[in-house]
Amino acid sequence: MGIRKKTNKNPPVLSHEFVIQNHADIVSCVAMVFLLGLMFEVTSKFAVFFITVQYNVTISTNEAPEETAVNHFHHGIKDLATIFFYMLVAIIMHAIIQEYVLDKINRKKHFSKTKHSKFNESGQLSAFYLFSFGWGTSILLSVRTIENFLSNPVSLWEGYPHTLIFQMKFYYICQLGYWLHALPELYFQKTKKEDIPRQLVYISLYLVHIAGAYILNLNRLGLVLLVCHYFVELLFHISRLIYFSNENRQLGFTIWAVLFVLGRLLTLSLSVLTVGFGLSTAENQGFDWAAGNFNVLFVRVTVLAAICLTQAFMMWKFINFQLRRWREHAQAQTLKKKQAPSKSKSKKDKANGVNGVNSHQADSPRARKEKSS
Template identity: 60%
Template structure:
């Protein structure tokens, strides 16, 4: 299964071979795990890679439900879905983005940014729909008190745990993709900050049993990010398409306000009123004053940093816009001045072969009468 058309072959196990064939290598590893499900000897080990672990049966009025908690075996599952993310990344790149790029004929810098936004649009759209489905089916939107009631939420439904494992897998897969996609050195620090923020917040919500709050905040964040990268895609196709940036700016500011408000409501007020406020890592309870202060400081710092980046981005856009407008006005004024100068010259006469002539072609000099 070849994801890319290669003009020439590279030496086996060389750097170029790994870069051009990383998706095929990942596909072979995934295929080996799937084949091992067919044999009884290897099936138990294969299930560690595919299915979430640490399931617990909890009796209810209607019977029993299966809930999950986290542990070290989750790292094995995350590793498997990292390879899945690498394969999907290559599929989107090969069958969608590369075909569009051939038609647009973008520069190298715009080509790189177009690929980045194209990948993130696909991911944010899928995650946004999936997250919204989980939030609605679990009743977190219809009952906001469930975000802090009965904390710690150490036992998770299957779809909640699987969602978090896939989210961690995607953002971890983005780290080797910086190498596979040959990202420019100037872009690496920015993307590492971007990836690091997502990993810290998602892993923090997962490990500190704040998964319900994390789902709502991720949904808000993904809506804003989806609009931003869609705006960039439209801008690269036509530089006059900037209206979507204005819509993104409004949604971005509203998202920051909602994120801060919801975080203070849940962590600052909701968890502070929960009866069980003892530090107990074995039961997954971290509800102490220090814990709440650290979580709020981290969230406020990240939102302030993102808002500062947003203001800096908007100021740069406005500066470029006004510089462009002033340059156009100067060009129009210069062209108007040249037109006026030409008009004045034509009114007073113009030069032809070194002789000043009037507009009717006659010389403006008076003719001398010949003496009789």
């Protein structure tokens, strides 16, 4: 993210600079159009597609003394409209956090350009990971079928294909909306060209995995893995924010490194257990698009291959990151060791110079004459 300089000059309307400076206001007006559409009967039936969650199915249960109706949801093409609307909401929230929180801290700290960009990135992602981790954890604790998944991992694949409750579907829609909003933010925040490939890679990985879990009805497994992953990423970005305030505080990176490796092992274990063993032995085998059943060998192998390749890529990036850190630390230590002897030698030379002058003065003829007298 580049540093946005505020100038008193008003750029031409609809120019690049005008759109970048006023993108939050423009997006707010677009979102307001959908909200105003709910107020009129003619447009309300179209505005509902963008704002509310679609494809609800009422299922009656006999657990209580009287039958109770529970609303569950499927997915479909209309979800694209809802995802688009909440992508606009994510852009607005991004601008609010940037202007009222991060920019004020940047003005006080006077970060360099490199630190400024990384601070903005970590600040935005910390807010998102904290919100998503808390929301996902509350869903895990409230859903009866998977609240005890640690003691009963069968619940991750039992009853596949799974229908979605409102909170879980809305969670997935907001996740997809947020990561889609990160694409136009590369333009709005004037991201450097050398940083764009790195950000495109991790944005694409998030979109592919979240959309895959949503479309293939692997929502329980996806929710558990997202909550674990977001916790580890939250720790990393908080540690980086602390590091920017005080470079001596690096304990958070050590804890993050341990949890990162454990997170990759947990992701692989749960994925192989659910997709490789659980679904392969499930009774409901076969492909049925209408019912949302994708429990066939080709889909299972593709899902496992995608997860394994992603985890291997993340571990490769992690190892390179740690090696670079150790190399920089070793170079810093060697520089300190080289500087220490040079300082000690200079002190010795100064001391020898003073002693040499004193001894020369002591051996002078005048000194010998004074001694004889």
